Amino acid sequence: MHRAIAAIVAAVLFAAAATAAAQPPRAVITGPTQSRLGDLVILDASQSSGSSYAWALIGSDKTYLPVDGGLRVVFATGTAGEYTFALVAAGTNANGGAAVDVALWKIAVVDDRPKPPPDPKPDVPPDPIEGRLSVIVLREQSTLTADQAATLLQLRTASLFAARGPPELLILDLEQRASDSRTAAIVKLYASKIPPGSAAPYVFFVVAGDDGRAVIVEHGPLPAAADEVLQRAEALSR
Amino acid sequence: MSIHQFIDVDFDQVDQPKGWIEQSNEALCAGVATDDYETAGEMIPRSKWEAYAARAESMLRALVREVKNQGGEGSCVGNAITGAVQTASVLQFGPSRFRPLSAISLYKRIGRSPGSGAYIPDGINEMTTRGALPLDTAENRAAFGGSVMPATGFYSRFPDAWETTAVHFAARFLRINTVDAWFSALVRGRPIVYGRQRHAIYSLLPKLSRGDWLFGYVNSWGAWGDLVNPDVGRGLGYDSLRVIDACVGYSVESVTLRDAIVSDNPALQITV
Numbered sequence: 001m002h003r004a005i006a007a008i009v010a011a012v013l014f015a016a017a018a019t020a021a022a023q024p025p026r027a028v029i030t031g032p033t034q035s036r037l038g039d040l041v042i043l044d045a046s047q048s049s050g051s052s053y054a055w056a057l058i059g060s061d062k063t064y065l066p067v068d069g070g071l072r073v074v075f076a077t078g079t080a081g082e083y084t085f086a087l088v089a090a091g092t093n094a095n096g097g098a099a100v101d102v103a104l105w106k107i108a109v110v111d112d113r114p115k116p117p118p119d120p121k122p123d124v125p126p127d128p129i130e131g132r133l134s135v136i137v138l139r140e141q142s143t144l145t146a147d148q149a150a151t152l153l154q155l156r157t158a159s160l161f162a163a164r165g166p167p168e169l170l171i172l173d174l175e176q177r178a179s180d181s182r183t184a185a186i187v188k189l190y191a192s193k194i195p196p197g198s199a200a201p202y203v204f205f206v207v208a209g210d211d212g213r214a215v216i217v218e219h220g221p222l223p224a225a226a227d228e229v230l231q232r233a234e235a236l237s238r
Numbered sequence: 239m240s241i242h243q244f245i246d247v248d249f250d251q252v253d254q255p256k257g258w259i260e261q262s263n264e265a266l267c268a269g270v271a272t273d274d275y276e277t278a279g280e281m282i283p284r285s286k287w288e289a290y291a292a293r294a295e296s297m298l299r300a301l302v303r304e305v306k307n308q309g310g311e312g313s314c315v316g317n318a319i320t321g322a323v324q325t326a327s328v329l330q331f332g333p334s335r336f337r338p339l340s341a342i343s344l345y346k347r348i349g350r351s352p353g354s355g356a357y358i359p360d361g362i363n364e365m366t367t368r369g370a371l372p373l374d375t376a377e378n379r380a381a382f383g384g385s386v387m388p389a390t391g392f393y394s395r396f397p398d399a400w401e402t403t404a405v406h407f408a409a410r411f412l413r414i415n416t417v418d419a420w421f422s423a424l425v426r427g428r429p430i431v432y433g434r435q436r437h438a439i440y441s442l443l444p445k446l447s448r449g450d451w452l453f454g455y456v457n458s459w460g461a462w463g464d465l466v467n468p469d470v471g472r473g474l475g476y477d478s479l480r481v482i483d484a485c486v487g488y489s490v491e492s493v494t495l496r497d498a499i500v501s502d503n504p505a506l507q508i509t510v
Contacts (some may be wrong), residue, residue, distance in 0.1 A: 141491055144279075144426070146280055146282050146425065152329070156301070156329050157300050168332060169332055171331070173491075176494070
């Protein structure tokens with residue numbers, strides 16, 4: 001007998017002895033034999049006879065829930081496979097001694113979710129980039145939405161506490177184009193790299209080239225999630 | 239320690255230096271030629287306040303890298319403005335580029351004596367046009383030579399050619415006239431300089447506590463009040479929505495790109 005079943009047999013025998021009933025035990029399980037991933041499975045022991053019932057899921061540590069005094073068990077899982085339940089019914093035999101009956105029930109949990117189509121263009125890792133990566137964000141305060149501002153705050157804070165080698169993040173204001181300073185020249189140069197039809201906030205991934213000058217390796221609109229920027233920076237730096 | 243002991247603190251009853259020469263809101267508004275936030279920025283509806291505040295609080299706290307201490311001088315206006323600009327600069331340029339500023343380098347230009355106090359519009363105008371000097375620290379000395387000043391000491395002398403360094407730390411401000419604009423500016427990472435009861439401070443974060451809206455401000459009394467963050471320790475007080483509703487403030491819109499600070503970054507050596 002399986003070790004799990006043996007354990008619950010001992011338990012229900014003890015319970016049966018405490019609530020002895022003159023009825024030979026009989027374990028009968030009814031229910032589905034197949035289920036889909038995540039669907040609720042209910043197994044029924046109401047056709048059984050005995051004074052007490054116990055359930056075991058053999059060879060698995062998944063959680064299940066006996067209800068109605070053990071006459072039913074409820075189960076759901078996110079892992080496809082075959083699962084075997086054991087029902088132990090305890091009672092007394094014709095001589096008044098303790099007796100048990102065991103029934104097994106197999107149920108196949110299948111994953112029938114539609115599979116995503118294969119990616120026609122496998123993700124090619126980017127070329128490694130020498131030197132430290134900087135992330136430049138051009139923002140325009142007058143048009144910056146609250147959500148975009150929150151993303152910039154998240155980006156800054158994530159950079160602040162990044163475990164290793166966070167990219168350097170600089171936030172420049174498009175409004176500074178109007179000033180008469182080196183700042184204005186830098187902001188104007190970055191602004192000129194924003195493609196027609198795109199608007200601030202806009203992100204540039206920048207690294208030092210061979211001549212010590214900046215090379216823009218990638219750019220695009222600020223994503224909604226700061227993590228997307230950091231993951232891209234990580235991929236480019238790797 | 240409960241934050242509730244630091245809500246709507248009666249500054250008149252606290253034996254600490256202050257230094258804001260009080261003005262009416264009309265005079266506060268008239269003293270600075272700048273735009274109003276209400277006409278220049280997106281306003282967050284109150285139905286969304288709770289979500290935005292909850293998301294922003296820890297990040298706004300993390301932006302503070304120094305709590306100032308005005309010592310025995312009435313330089314709170316200089317401390318509030320340079321403190322707010324520092325905090326905004328962390329959002330723009332990052333903690334590795336953070337440079338603490340000398341509050342006295344601003345206060346010397348707007349106060350008449352160590353204890354005279356100053357007007358907020360004077361401080362905002364000076365910070366907009368001429369900026370402030372870096373604080374006298376070993377790191378700042380390495381970067382700026384002698385163009386640094388201490389945190390306190392009204393009679394400290396300006397170093398030679400201080401203006402060329404100070405202008406790197408100039409900032410732009412927007413005026414805040416309503417609580418709705420106040421909230422909207424804060425959650426975007428724009429600290430707000432304001433004053434009440436003869437004391438100037440800067441507002442950092444909105445916070446919903448026991449069903450009431452509070453606005454956390456960073457003070458300049460050193461280790462006073464509630465914890466700001468584990469790195470800088472205490473320094474935070476809270477004003478209720480009722481108190482803020484009566485105030486006019488100036489939010490830091492952006493800090494000038496500080497060439498001298500970031501010039502080693504290849505990202506700024508861009509060519510066409």
